[in-house]
């Protein structure tokens with residue numbers, strides 16, 4: 425898909441990977457709906473190109489909030505051609521800790537955002553895309569879902585996070601099969617270790633330990649590297665129904 429003048433929804437666009445992707449898409453002349461839980465950060469990101477970017481506050485885990493956000497996006501832009509679901513939380517909690525089993529509310533809150541919330545956004549984007557005129561290649565839309573290397577190599581305390589991210593990978597193929605007749609591609613990105621808000625609280629020791637498990641280059645990725653890769657997923661029409669790792673060869677133990 426050529427993103428120029430296309431309408432793309434990016435969730436989690438107020439920070440980190442989503443923010444860099446939203447900015448790069450706007451730089452490429454896409455019209456970008458900047459969705460985030462935090463209205464102030466969404467506003468700040470959208471100020472990069474106010475004529476092409478619309479900040480929208482949303483809690484992806486809340487169906488009514490997602491519905492209201494889509495109403496705003498469709499009122500302003502009229503359609504949706506692209507969707508990047510980067511909203512996510514990494515609330516940690518060990519299965520058993522200090523004599524207590526992990527609180528189910530804590531477990532479910534991660535699934536609600538990373539898996540249920542992502543699907544709610546995907547299904548609404550897909551519906552809007554299904555009404556688009558196909559382009560000259562028969563394409564009506566592109567959906568990019570953000571998973572994580574934790575889907576395969578979750579760390580201690582990441583049972584909920586890993587389950588949610590594995591779920592994103594697992595549902596991709598059936599969704600891609602559902603949407604292929606409409607000319608909509610669905611792909612998943614599984615990032616390794618990136619320098620964002622999510623990793624911002626890591627201690628220097630933890631960062632060093634994690635970076636040691638990256639092959640080359642031996643450092644955290646930048647949000648801009650993620651954004652460039654996501655742009656390629658939009659542009660290359662032969663990418664569909666696959667999970668792409670972007671991790672410099674990191675294999676976490």
Ligand SMILES: NC(=O)c1ccc[n+]([C@@H]2O[C@H](COP(=O)([O-])OP(=O)(O)OC[C@H]3O[C@@H](n4cnc5c(N)ncnc54)[C@H](O)[C@@H]3O)[C@@H](O)[C@H]2O)c1
Pocket residue numbers: 435436437438439440441442459460461462465482483484485509510511512513514537541570571572573574614615616617618619620621622623
């Ligand atoms: N940073 C990494 O190393 C890394 C690695 C693998 C996967 N990921 C995934 O990449 C995605 C982006 O994360 P990031 O690293 O940029 O983190 P980040 O914390 O910088 O950004 C995540 C954004 O999601 C938003 N968000 C959280 N809950 C939300 C909700 N309920 N509704 C709407 N927005 C919500 C936050 O406000 C924040 O702006 C996440 O899905 C994360 O799991 C990140």
